[in-house]
Each structure stands twice: as C-alpha cells, then as structure tokens.
Amino acid sequence: MIEDDYANTTVPLPNVTSMIISKVIEYCKKHVESAKNEDKKTAEEDLKNFDSEFVKVDKDTLFDLILASAANYLNIKSLLDLTCQTAADMIKGKTPEEVRKTFNIKNDFTPEEEAEVRRENAWAFE
Amino acid sequence: MDKLPESLLLEILSRLDNSADVACCRVASKAFNNVFPDLRSISLLCSRFGTSGSVSWSCFKKVFLDLISKLRVVESVCIRLHRVVGVGPFDEDFVKEWLPRVSQTLKSLSLSDLPFPCLSQLNILHLISKYCHNLAELNLRSAWLSVSNLNPIPMLTTLTLESRILQDPHLNQLNKCFPNLRVLNLICVRELQDPKIHHFNLQTCHWSVYNHHTSLTLITPNLITLKIECLCYTAIHIEAPMLSHFHLSVDGPKVYEHPGAGAFTAQKFENLKTLWLDSFYVGFLLSEFPTIKTVETLILGSRNKAPRDARDSKLTLGEVFRVFPNVSSLRINSGAWSELEACLDPQGWEILDGSNKGLKTICAYLMLVDPSLTFSYVVCLLDQCVGLSVVSLLIHSGVDGTQCKSFRSKCMARWPGLKWRWGIWDEGMKDTWITDLQITEHPKSSKKFRL
Numbered sequence: 001m002i003e004d005d006y007a008n009t010t011v012p013l014p015n016v017t018s019m020i021i022s023k024v025i026e027y028c029k030k031h032v033e034s035a036k037n038e039d040k041k042t043a044e045e046d047l048k049n050f051d052s053e054f055v056k057v058d059k060d061t062l063f064d065l066i067l068a069s070a071a072n073y074l075n076i077k078s079l080l081d082l083t084c085q086t087a088a089d090m091i092k093g094k095t096p097e098e099v100r101k102t103f104n105i106k107n108d109f110t111p112e113e114e115a116e117v118r119r120e121n122a123w124a125f126e
Numbered sequence: 127m128d129k130l131p132e133s134l135l136l137e138i139l140s141r142l143d144n145s146a147d148v149a150c151c152r153v154a155s156k157a158f159n160n161v162f163p164d165l166r167s168i169s170l171l172c173s174r175f176g177t178s179g180s181v182s183w184s185c186f187k188k189v190f191l192d193l194i195s196k197l198r199v200v201e202s203v204c205i206r207l208h209r210v211v212g213v214g215p216f217d218e219d220f221v222k223e224w225l226p227r228v229s230q231t232l233k234s235l236s237l238s239d240l241p242f243p244c245l246s247q248l249n250i251l252h253l254i255s256k257y258c259h260n261l262a263e264l265n266l267r268s269a270w271l272s273v274s275n276l277n278p279i280p281m282l283t284t285l286t287l288e289s290r291i292l293q294d295p296h297l298n299q300l301n302k303c304f305p306n307l308r309v310l311n312l313i314c315v316r317e318l319q320d321p322k323i324h325h326f327n328l329q330t331c332h333w334s335v336y337n338h339h340t341s342l343t344l345i346t347p348n349l350i351t352l353k354i355e356c357l358c359y360t361a362i363h364i365e366a367p368m369l370s371h372f373h374l375s376v377d378g379p380k381v382y383e384h385p386g387a388g389a390f391t392a393q394k395f396e397n398l399k400t401l402w403l404d405s406f407y408v409g410f411l412l413s414e415f416p417t418i419k420t421v422e423t424l425i426l427g428s429r430n431k432a433p434r435d436a437r438d439s440k441l442t443l444g445e446v447f448r449v450f451p452n453v454s455s456l457r458i459n460s461g462a463w464s465e466l467e468a469c470l471d472p473q474g475w476e477i478l479d480g481s482n483k484g485l486k487t488i489c490a491y492l493m494l495v496d497p498s499l500t501f502s503y504v505v506c507l508l509d510q511c512v513g514l515s516v517v518s519l520l521i522h523s524g525v526d527g528t529q530c531k532s533f534r535s536k537c538m539a540r541w542p543g544l545k546w547r548w549g550i551w552d553e554g555m556k557d558t559w560i561t562d563l564q565i566t567e568h569p570k571s572s573k574k575f576r577l
Contacts, residue, residue, distance in 0.1 A: 044149050087138045088139075088147075096151075117154055124147075124179075124181075
C-alpha cells in the first residue's frame with residue numbers, strides 16, 4: 001500500500017480483530033527498533049527474548065497471528081516463521097491423540113480411512 | 127485450527143524436523159493428511175528398535191521408500207542412522223532404488239553415521255555425484271569415505287564431510303569435483319598428507335584435522351570466515367586476503383616437541399577484523415604472527431593448567447599490542463590470563479610502549495587464585511590502556527564470595543569512571559552476568575552501575 005503512494009490511507013483488514021492487529025504492530029515496532037540498535041549482540045538476545053514471550057499466547061490467538069502474518073496485505077515473513085515454528089514445536093514428540101487434543105482437532109476420517117492412515121504411519125507412534 | 131487454509135497447514139508441517147512427527151499429524155487430522163504430499167523434505171531418524179521419534183532398522187527401508195513415492199517433489203533428504211551396525215538397510219541397491227528418482231529435484235542431502243561394515247560395498251560419494259546434478263548442499267558423516275570415480279557436482283555450494291578416513295590424501299578430488307563451493311566443513315579427518323584446499327569461491331571454511339606432522343595449505347581468494355582446529359602445531363600456509371574472521375585452535379599440549387616443525391605463513395591479510403587464537407600456550411602461537419593492523423577484535427584462549435610453566439611463552443600485553451596495534455576489543459580466557467600473569471615482569475610492572483589508546487573494551491575470565499597479583503595486573507592494564515570504556519570481568523564460580531566482593535569493590539573504587547560489568551563463569555556453564563550490585567559499596571559515587 002505504501003508503494004502505491006497510499007501511506008496515509010486507511011487499509012481495510014477484514015477478518016482480523018483489533019487485538020490481533022495491535023499485537024502485530026507491537027511485533028513490527030520491536031523488530032524495527034531492534035534493527036536500529038548499534039549493539040548487535042545485545043539487540044539479538046533482546047529480540048530473541050521478546051519473540052519467545054510474544055508467542056506465549058493461547059492456541060486461538062496463535063492461529064489468528066499465523067493467519068494475519070500470512071495475509072497478502074501484511075505478509076510479514078518473520079512473524080509467519082515465528083508463529084508457524086511455535087505451532088510446529090507444540091507438535092513435536094506427540095502422539096496423534098495428543099496432537100488432536102492440543103489443537104482441538106475433530107476426527108473427520110471415516111473408519112476405513114482412519115484405519116489405513118494409522119497402518120501406514122504406525123511406525124511413528126507405536 | 128479449522129480456520130487455517132491448507133497453505134498455512136503446510137507451512138506448519140514443513141517446520142517439523144522429524145518425519146515421525148509428520149506421520150503423527152497425518153493420523154491426527156485429515157487436513158494434515160491432505161497437504162502432506164506437498165511437503166518437500168524427508169527427515170528420518172533410524173535406530174535399532176525404533177524408539178521415540180525414530181523408525182526401527184527393520185522398517186526403515188519400507189517407510190523411507192514409501193515417503194519417497196508419496197511426496198510429489200522431494201527437495202531435501204536427511205537420514206540419521208543411530209548405532210546401526212552390520213550390513214544394514216544401507217547398501218548400494220537400496221541407494222540406487224531412490225536416489226535416481228529424486229535426482230532432478232534433490233537440493234539437500236544429509237546422511238549421517240553410515241555404518242562401517244557396509245561401506246566397503248558402498249561408494250556413497252560416487253553414487254551421489256552420478257545422480258544428483260542439482261545438489262546444492264551435502265552433509266556426510268561416516269567413518270570412511272572414498273573419492274574414487276567421483277564426478278563433478280557443479281551446483282554444490284555447501285559441503286560437510288565428517289569422516290575419520292577420507293581417501294583423498296591431498297584433497298585433489300575435493301578441489302576438482304566441487305568447484306563452486308561456498309561453505310566447506312571438513313571435520314575430524316585423518317590420514318591426510320599435506321592437504322591443500324584450493325577453491326576460488328569458498329567463503330566459509332571449518333577445517334578440523336587430526337593428523338600429526340602434516341602441513342595445511344589454503345588457497346582461497348574469497349574466503350571470509352575460517353576456523354582451523356589441529357592436533358599439533360603443524361605448518362599452516364594461508365592465502366586468503368579477504369579473510370575477516372579467523373579462529374585458529376591448536377589442541378595438543380606438547381606444542382614445541384619439534385621446534386621449527388610448525389610455522390604459520392600467510393599472504394598478507396588485508397581485511398582481518400576478528401582473530402581468535404586458542405592454543406596450549408597462546409604466547410607461542412602469537413609469536414608466529416606478523417603485525418596485522420586491521421584486527422579490531424582479538425580473543426585469546428589458552429588451555430594450560432600449569433601456568434608456572436608458561437614463562438617461556440613470553441606472552442605479554444605489550445607483545446599483543448605490538449602484533450595487533452589497532453585492537454579495540456579484547457577477550458581473554460582464564461588460561462590466557464594466567465599465562466599473562468605468569469609472564470609478568472618480575473618487577474611487577476609491564477611496560478607498554480607508551481600508553482595504549484586504541485583498546486575500548488576488555489573482557490577477561492579470572493580464576494582469582496592470587497587476588498592481589500590479579501589486582502596488580504588489572505592495575506597495570508587499566509592504568510596503561512587509557513582508551514578503555516567498558517571492562518567486563520567474570521570470576522570463576524568456585525571463588526569465595528567475600529573475596530569476589532572485595533575484589534570488585536577495589537576495582538570499582540579505583541576506576542569509578544569506567545563502565546563495569548561483572549559476571550560468573552565456569553566450565554560447561556553459560557556465562558552469568560550479575561545484574562544488580564549494591565550501590566552502597568560506593569556511597570560517594572554518583573554513577574549508577576547499570577549492568
């Protein structure tokens with residue numbers, strides 16, 4: 001939007017709550033400020049701490065953040081990386097049942113489908 | 127999670143670094159199962175019995191080939207064999223079953239801990255070079271690697287070879303077949319004879335050599351970062367004028383068993399900014415270096431445990447500043463500091479040629495074996511390095527608390543104008559910085575020591 005010389009226009013962002021937008025803005029602000037910091041080493045550590053605190057949110061907020069950062073009009077790659085990696089880290093080492101529980105996933109396989117996918121992947125959790 | 131479109135589910139799935147986790151996701155959710163074929167990487171850990179997150183040796187072949195067939199495009203394969211012995215699943219026939227299938231798209235391949243007995247039948251490098259023309263990144267960890275019948279892999283930019291025995295004693299094949307390497311890591315390689323790394327495009331190199339009495343040569347016009355670890359002090363010749371970061375680590379205790387056997391020669395370093403020297407007695411290593419005016423950050427590490435024997439190393443700060451006159455940031459580990467103390471002039475004062483204005487920050491790791499000696503060394507350092515603004519001192523965790531406190535007070539009382547950072551260090555522990563300090567120790571000082 002800024003490239004189109006619309007820096008002062010309102011940008012419509014449907015389906016994203018103001019809470020999520022303010023979090024995204026907080027993230028962007030912090031990363032921009034950090035880039036200006038001359039002491040690279042402390043800036044890096046400081047940013048790392050900020051990022052790990054930033055993603056300590058409930059699952060719904062995490063998924064909203066993933067959606068927001070991927071949105072074409074925002075497209076913030078580093079936030080997408082951070083939030084998707086956080087979601088991936090929540091999956092690591094879990095059994096299928098645990099993954100379903102963590103993310104409130106409904107089992108929408110038919111019994112036959114489920115049996116087949118289980119058989120194919122049994123090596124991973126049995 | 128239902129609101130996430132398939133593209134974002136794929137983003138999450140692709141950040142799992144273990145195919146076992148991906149498999150669990152496939153069972154957990156139909157949506158994950160649907161996007162799974164669009165994943166582009168396979169990462170399998172194979173152990174004898176297939177415990178937690180790994181596939182068992184007996185199922186490995188089937189599971190792996192199944193994954194290869196299900197994924198539409200395979201760009202990255204990572205197989206880690208954990209304690210797999212005997213003629214296991216990894217033989218030439220197996221490799222020929224899948225490598226040609228992914229040869230067009232494979233960009234990154236990592237195979238580690240290929241078992242020894244099956245290697246005599248498997249020339250893995252030859253097979254990789256035969257099929258994988260688009261490979262950009264290769265990581266091989268194996269007890270033994272042959273380079274016979276090696277074809278060039280022109281697109282390869284990153285190569286890591288970790289092997290006890292590499293059958294390319296002078297590294298000729300390596301230089302010839304991977305001409306476009308940017309990053310090279312040669313770890314733990316033995317049985318080399320006067321090896322030479324000769325690469326025009328190489329930018330980063332980590333070379334770890336466990337040979338005795340061999341020379342090392344690097345002719346790398348575009349090298350920027352270099353780390354060399356060697357067992358004993360061998361003759362090293364470097365032609366790398368663009369080099370900016372250099373870490374040289376010499377492991378062995380008997381550095382001067384064969385005096386003159388080791389010599390460090392280099393074409394002039396035009397760009398060297400950061401230098402890290404690690405050796406048994408770092409003074410000896412330092413004496414091999416010519417004056418380098420570009421070095422701004424210097425790190426000195428010494429492994430000696432008996433600093434009394436260090437006197438011969440003649441390590442003095444005067445010498446350090448003579449060889450590196452423009453150092454602005456200095457870091458000294460505890461061994462190197464002990465070496466400096468041991469080499470201290472008997473009169474107790476080390477005379478620098480005029481005071482040093484260039485040094486801005488110093489960080490030292492102290493044992494505080496003899497606090498008054500250490501303090502007098504700190505005095506001589508701080509009084510003569512007039513440009514210093516930040517002094518960071520870390521005291522070993524084993525030192526008695528009251529001693530630490532009194533040492534700290536003495537230092538801060540004498541030089542209140544400096545910014546002090548105090549910390550605690552120990553082997554195998556991350557450095558801890560003391561973040562608050564009793565201001566009451568210095569009632570007259572108006573400066574807040576914000577650490």
